[in-house]
Amino acid sequence: xxxxxxxxxxxxxxxxxxxxxxxxxxxxxxxxxxxxxxxxxxxxxxxxxxxxxxxxxxxxxxxxxxxxxxxxxxxxxxxxxxxxxxxxxxxxxxxxxxxxxxxxxxxxxxxxxxxxxxxxxxxxxxxxxxxxxxxxxxxxxxxxxxxxxxxxxxxxxxxxxxxxxxxxxxxxxxxxxxxxxxxxxxxxxxxxxxxxxxxxxxxxxxxxxxxxxxxxxxxxxxxxxxxxxxxxxxxxxxxxxxxxxxxxxxxxxxxxxxxxxxxxxxxxxxxxxxxxxxxxxxxxxxxxxxxxxxxxxxxxxxxxxxxxxxxxxxxxxxxxxxxxxxxxxxxxxxxxxxxxxxxxxxxxxxxxxxxxxxxxxxxxxxxx
Numbered sequence: 001x002x003x004x005x006x007x008x009x010x011x012x013x014x015x016x017x018x019x020x021x022x023x024x025x026x027x028x029x030x031x032x033x034x035x036x037x038x039x040x041x042x043x044x045x046x047x048x049x050x051x052x053x054x055x056x057x058x059x060x061x062x063x064x065x066x067x068x069x070x071x072x073x074x075x076x077x078x079x080x081x082x083x084x085x086x087x088x089x090x091x092x093x094x095x096x097x098x099x100x101x102x103x104x105x106x107x108x109x110x111x112x113x114x115x116x117x118x119x120x121x122x123x124x125x126x127x128x129x130x131x132x133x134x135x136x137x138x139x140x141x142x143x144x145x146x147x148x149x150x151x152x153x154x155x156x157x158x159x160x161x162x163x164x165x166x167x168x169x170x171x172x173x174x175x176x177x178x179x180x181x182x183x184x185x186x187x188x189x190x191x192x193x194x195x196x197x198x199x200x201x202x203x204x205x206x207x208x209x210x211x212x213x214x215x216x217x218x219x220x221x222x223x224x225x226x227x228x229x230x231x232x233x234x235x236x237x238x239x240x241x242x243x244x245x246x247x248x249x250x251x252x253x254x255x256x257x258x259x260x261x262x263x264x265x266x267x268x269x270x271x272x273x274x275x276x277x278x279x280x281x282x283x284x285x286x287x288x289x290x291x292x293x294x295x296x297x298x299x300x301x302x303x304x305x306x307x308x309x310x311x312x313x314x315x316x317x318x319x320x321x322x323x324x325x326x327x328x329x330x331x332x333x334x335x336x337x338x339x340x341x342x343x344x345x346x347x348x349x350x351x352x353x354x355x356x357x358x359x360x361x362x363x364x365x366x367x368x
């Protein structure tokens with residue numbers, strides 16, 4: 001199942017219906033099968049119970065109970081109140097790199113902003129119990145890449161993931177964290193401050209709906225998103241059987257580059273990277289090794305500003321004229337634009353996603 005699924009999301013209510021269907025917590029393969037069978041998220045949500053039962057009796061009962069307890073519009077409103085957005089493949093705001101992978105997340109929940117420049121990204125992953133040297137290497141690589149305008153992707157887990165995110169933020173760069181739970185449940189809990197920093201300088205992403213717990217099977221599933229968002233995956237300290245290696249092998253299947261940092265032969269956490277290097281992964285000793293290996297791929301990306309400006313619609317360009325470097329409240333922007341609150345709200349959201357404006361506390365906006 002790949003980006004051909006975008007043809008299923010043509011109707012106006014598809015997003016709300018898909019957010020509601022997301023509450024069923026189906027795996028990507030099952031979700032894709034259902035959407036292809038019923039034709040659209042709206043058709044699935046509105047299907048007669050007998051029709052659903054003929055396809056899956058257990059699902060019919062769960063869907064019936066869900067429809068009795070909520071509505072698609074209520075779930076979309078709940079998501080908005082939590083400060084999150086949801087995107088479907090083909091939507092403005094859905095990372096184009098994810099439409100290329102097998103079983104793209106549907107929907108993709110986002111807290112923060114994913115920008116066009118985040119396509120120029122490298123994932124750094126590894127052990128949850130690394131050595132101090134491993135943490136320092138991950139942070140140093142992330143910081144060096146971020147200082148060159150490369151977004152750092154990781155999973156917010158303890159250990160190497162945390163070090164990578166912190167390294168990117170320390171350099172003033174951008175970082176995206178892919179969670180194995182809902183965006184309203186930070187795991188591990190001690191990373192809640194780090195999560196807040198990431199929202200301000202990137203985004204938290206998940207395919208799991210609000211309220212989803214960090215279940216064990218969620219993490220291997222989310223690894224395909226970590227690798228799918230990146231041009232390359234760099235493994236820093238990992239056991240021979242670890243989530244980091246799952247991410248690396250998934251990256252290979254997706255056509256991404258795989259790289260690994262060697263370590264001491266006495267360190268059990270070196271076995272994973274060494275195994276990858278033996279199998280052909282690029283041996284990484286410095287940031288330069290990564291940048292040189294990606295060379296031509298990095299050259300394909302223009303600056304973030306150029307990419308986003310090309311993506312602006314006439315409506316968004318017009319609205320941008322009313323926002324400057326002094327805070328301006330939403331009501332004033334609506335009045336100046338002479339458009340409906342819904343139209344202005346939509347354009348403000350997309351302008352923020354594209355990096356042109358920033359929302360302040362209280363709902364005011366300024367130029368970014």
